[in-house]
Amino acid sequence: MEWNAPTLMAVPRARWHAGGVAHLDPDHPARPVLEADVRAAREIVDPVVHRTPMQSSEAFSDLAGARVMLKCEHLQRTGSFKVRGALVRLARLAPEQRERGVVAASAGNHAQGVAYAARRLGIDAVVHMPADAALPKVEATESYGARVVLGGDRVEDAMARARAQAEAEGRTYIHPFDHPDVVAGQGTVGLEILEQVPDVGTVLVPAGGGGLVAGIRAALPDSVRVVAVQAERASAWAPSLAAGHPVRVHTGRTMADGIAVAEPGAVPLAVMAGRDVRVVTVSEEDISRTVLALAERAKQVVEPAGAAGLAALVTRRGELADVIDHGRPVVAVLSGGNVDPIVLRKVFRYGMAAAxxxxxxxxxxxxxxxxxxxxxxxxxxxxxxxxxxxxxxxxxxxxxxxxxxxxxxxxxxxxxxxxxxxxxxxxxxxxxxx
Missing domain, CATH: 3.30.70.260 (ACT domain)
Incomplete structure (x- = not known):
């Protein structure tokens, strides 16, 4: 199935190099993605993706001391929000770019999103993944029609190979977060939140490279507070916002591998730097206990990275006191549910020990x-x-x-x-x- 992408909005855009990685336009460094971009992206996204449920939770409301709503993006096609940004990015490729195909790198969610979008649009896709990528994620990516290439120990190794292939074959490299079209696509989650919970006061979002949290921030009015939640062992957002440019930090091993990003994207940072966003970190114990509680109390199976936002809400209440309006609902985005059963067993055990x-x-x-x-x-x-x-x-x-x-x-x-x-x-x- 193919469709034509809507015309791009007349707002500041970004310049690209041949590999497809975003570089901010120096004349407009602060606002590469606006609400208008997100609304335009929705014309592409809506015919394909699920409008994921918004679930109320008395159990988590009691724990958080506020009315808590769960945005169940882990129930999205391919198991995460990533398919939204991939659809917008691929739909807006020029005909000659579609003909040459695309290449991406990921440990799981972005891989599946790109593979699914490419199949819908009839584009040849290659996805590089680490050698130890979880078998269910590899099989899911292949089932959507992409060719998977395994190798290396880290996602960074896979990204380097993907960029090299883009350069050698003329393919377009599809970055997982550092591109305005990707950010705009992820921001459609924010538009749904606003429609499902019109009086929302605060939204908590897992943050790695920043595509999702920046897109949601761009989609929502300033009256809604946005909290970016990172794993303590991979927390680059606070130093990057303080410096005004992406800062690379050392990352430790974390069960929240979906948000274990050493350096935020320039495009997401440009959105975040111009808006009011709080950054909070959560520990491995916080995350594991929340994954366990989601399964037990909300009957939702969520990957560790996808549970980070809710973990902050129930374990960092003191830090968030000034951004929670107890008269308005709090929405925690459950961003993904692609977790290997073997890993899930370990997380449950860790969570039980922590509790x-x-x-x-x-x-x-x-x-x-x-x-x-x-x-x-x-x-x-x-x-x-x-x-x-x-x-x-x-x-x-x-x-x-x-x-x-x-x-x-x-x-x-x-x-x-x-x-x-x-x-x-x-x-x-x-x-x-x-």
Whole structure:
């Protein structure tokens, strides 16, 4: 299926080099994307994407002390908001660019968005992904018709290969966030928010390169506060806004890989720098607990990056006190749901541990019959659920007649975990929490 893109709005645009990466027009550095751009982009997006649900949540409203609404963009086509920006970018390519094809790089969501948009428009697409990219994301990208090339350890490696291929073959490189058309496409989420919750007061948005949060900021009036939420281990937005230009920071490993970007885009920064935007960071524990709570309380499976905005709302209330109007709803954007089940299991386990519901004990026992049964009986009497039991019979600190027993135990919370630990110790088992 193909369609013609609406005419570009007469607003300041950007200049491009052959690879398709945006460079701000020096005559208009502050406003590369306006509300008018977002509304024009919507003409392209609306016939294709889902108008994702807006879900109210009493559970999260109680936790946040405000009326909380969840914008369920993880239920979008391809599992994230990324398809919006990809559709706009590809729809506005010149005929000769479409003929030569496109190339992109991503660990998952952008890959699927570009592949889906390319199939809709009849454009040949190649997507470079890291060698260890999650198999479900690779298979999904291929199922949309793109050719996937795996290699390298990082997304940055994939981006370098994609740019090289664009240069060598004349393909257009589709940047995941640093292009006005991409930002405008992502901003259509903001227009939907405004229609679904007309009295919205604050919107919390996961932020990596900044395409989504900048697009939403451009789409919304200044009366609506916007909060960009980053993972603590990948937090480049605050220094970049302070410096007035993109600043590259060191990023650590984070479960929120979808927003683990070392340097924001120049185009998103130009939008953010001219508008009122608060930047907040959240920890790994905050994110994992929120992913777990979303599954348990809202029945929504959301990837860690997609839950960052809500995590800030329920764990950083003090920092956000001056941007939350308790008389107006707060919207948290759940930006994506593409998570490998294996990773999700680890995140749930991490979240349970962070919430005090997962206890790992090591007890040293004399290696004779009956003692293990007695230990397990004490745990059972405490009302805790033993998940795994393992023995360590040799190691530092163990006598020839001793064995260490590792127990993984599920409890009902921190107080119950502490009670279980004390019961085990009172029964004479030298339990150490690990």
């Amino acid at each position: 005090g519901r997962y206890l790992h004990l090591r007890c040293t026992l004399t290696d004779r019959p009956g003692l293990l049964a007695g230990l397990l009986a004490v745990v059972a009497e405490a009302g805790a659920d033993v998940v795994t039991v393992s023995h360590v019979r040799t190691g530092p600190g163990l006598g020839v007649d001793e064995t260490a027993v590792d127990l993984e135990v599920v409890t009902k919370g921190r107080s119950h975990a502490q009670e279980t630990l004390e019961r085990v110790r009172d029964a004479g088992y030298g339990a150490v929490e690990r």
